[in-house]
Amino acid sequence: MKTRKILLTEQEIPDKWYNIVADMPNKPLPPLHPGTKEPIGPEALAPLFPMELIKQEVSADKWIEIPDEVRFIYSMWRPTPLYRAYGLEKALDTPAKIYYKYEGVSPTGSHKPNTAVAQAYYNKQEGVKKITTETGAGQWGSALSFACNHFDMECEVFMVRLSFDHKPYRKVMMNTWGAKVHASPSDTTEAGRKILEQDPDTTGSLGIAISEAVERAAGSEDTKYALGSVLNHVKLHQTIIGQEAIRQLEKAGDLPDVVIAPFGGGSNFGGLAFPFLRLNFEEGRKIRCIASEPTSCPKLTRGVFRYDFGDTVGMTPLLPMYTLGHNFVPAPIHAGGLRYHGAGVIVSQLLKDQLIEATAHDNLEVFEAGISFARAEGIIPAPEATHGIATAIAEANRCKEEGISRTILFNLCGHGYFDMKAYQDYFEGKIVRHEVTSEEIATSLSELETPEIS
Numbered sequence: 001m002k003t004r005k006i007l008l009t010e011q012e013i014p015d016k017w018y019n020i021v022a023d024m025p026n027k028p029l030p031p032l033h034p035g036t037k038e039p040i041g042p043e044a045l046a047p048l049f050p051m052e053l054i055k056q057e058v059s060a061d062k063w064i065e066i067p068d069e070v071r072f073i074y075s076m077w078r079p080t081p082l083y084r085a086y087g088l089e090k091a092l093d094t095p096a097k098i099y100y101k102y103e104g105v106s107p108t109g110s111h112k113p114n115t116a117v118a119q120a121y122y123n124k125q126e127g128v129k130k131i132t133t134e135t136g137a138g139q140w141g142s143a144l145s146f147a148c149n150h151f152d153m154e155c156e157v158f159m160v161r162l163s164f165d166h167k168p169y170r171k172v173m174m175n176t177w178g179a180k181v182h183a184s185p186s187d188t189t190e191a192g193r194k195i196l197e198q199d200p201d202t203t204g205s206l207g208i209a210i211s212e213a214v215e216r217a218a219g220s221e222d223t224k225y226a227l228g229s230v231l232n233h234v235k236l237h238q239t240i241i242g243q244e245a246i247r248q249l250e251k252a253g254d255l256p257d258v259v260i261a262p263f264g265g266g267s268n269f270g271g272l273a274f275p276f277l278r279l280n281f282e283e284g285r286k287i288r289c290i291a292s293e294p295t296s297c298p299k300l301t302r303g304v305f306r307y308d309f310g311d312t313v314g315m316t317p318l319l320p321m322y323t324l325g326h327n328f329v330p331a332p333i334h335a336g337g338l339r340y341h342g343a344g345v346i347v348s349q350l351l352k353d354q355l356i357e358a359t360a361h362d363n364l365e366v367f368e369a370g371i372s373f374a375r376a377e378g379i380i381p382a383p384e385a386t387h388g389i390a391t392a393i394a395e396a397n398r399c400k401e402e403g404i405s406r407t408i409l410f411n412l413c414g415h416g417y418f419d420m421k422a423y424q425d426y427f428e429g430k431i432v433r434h435e436v437t438s439e440e441i442a443t444s445l446s447e448l449e450t451p452e453i454s
């Protein structure tokens with residue numbers, strides 16, 4: 001029988017995270033203070049994050065030890081399986097070999113617990129009692145709720161209004177692990193009240209929810225804040241994914257030509273792609289790594305590389321990143337986890353240096369890809385994950401046109417079993433094509449005070 005699932009043992013869970021900063025030809029530019037616009041040091045982050053995570057955020061060490069306790073929690077669902085997509089290859093009639101790493105086997109159904117557990121662990125070590133956060137689709141909120149519950153800490157989540165209304169069961173899931181959940185913008189913070197005054201019917205955005213969660217954490221001594229994407233330490237923790245995938249592909253006697261992942265802030269993309277980029281840096285390989293984003297929130301393909309705030313209100317440091325502008329409110333697509341105006345700093349620098357690629361897909365196209373995948377492989381993908389699938393299908397079709405067999409690997413970063421409303425909308429013909437206009441992007445960018453970085 002052919003092997004469909006390539007598995008590792010618990011003992012093979014990697015014991016270090018890979019820090020790509022050590023290998024980058026151009027290091028990320030420093031964050032700037034939101035008021036003075038001067039570079040800030042790590043100490044500026046101390047009110048929000050525990051020291052150990054701040055150290056990881058600015059570390060240039062190539063390998064960072066994973067604490068045994070974190071690895072042991074990982075063993076609840078890791079190593080995750082790597083699948084050869086025989087069904088999809090057949091459906092596409094492609095000469096390409098397609099593999100996917102399946103992160104949907106975690107307790108919350110996505111890659112997010114890989115960092116949630118690590119972040120909760122370091123907070124616990126430093127005596128933190130409560131963690132606040134934002135969540136878009138609810139994936140990150142559930143992951144942090146799960147992790148905080150494990151370490152007996154409180155968790156308070158600001159959930160983007162659109163998802164709060166669309167995905168009631170994600171909220172119940174967070175409640176099950178003991179978290180408190182607000183629809184954002186809420187009337188429990190200054191930032192939330194300010195936005196509600198301007199626009200009482202807003203569907204919210206990640207940028208607004210971040211402002212709320214940061215405000216709550218900054219106002220209390222034993223409360224810290226956690227972010228589920230964008231930051232360097234988040235991507236660092238996710239590199240467990242790509243390291244496992246390399247070992248699994250070695251077992252299969254294969255190595256990918258193309259590595260693909262959906263892109264919100266960059267954590268599941270970085271998690272899968274960075275360990276493969278290490279092979280490019282160290283061994284001179286030419287593995288293409290492609291980030292896949294929605295055409296309705298196209299910061300990598302149509303944004304500018306420039307200093308911008310991570311949130312809407314302008315409380316976070318200014319970060320050098322590809323952005324659509326911190327006031328950009330993306331259309332209410334179902335892929336809530338991809339509705340963020342900016343890209344992580346490391347990924348932005350890599351794209352600027354042309355070490356990675358980016359592509360965008362329309363809302364309707366990704367649902368078609370997701371349904372083809374579900375019919376060929378069985379698993380119903382998260383709406384975010386369908387973007388990576390659409391790119392993988394496009395690459396596989398290209399192989400067919402060119403008559404070349406390439407090996408394609410993509411990240412199936414989450415399942416869609418809490419997203420049936422999205423699929424229902426698709427079947428009822430309610431999912432429509434959507435692309436932002438150049439005017440919308442130009443207007444949002446014109447509100448930035450910071451210059452473009454050349």
Ligand SMILES: *Cc1c(COP(=O)(O)O)cnc(C)c1O
Pocket residue numbers: 110111112137139140228229230262263264265266267268269337338382384385413414415
């Ligand atoms: C959060 C999330 C994303 C987007 O975030 P990244 O940091 O870019 O990975 C994508 N897919 C799923 C399933 C998510 O939960």
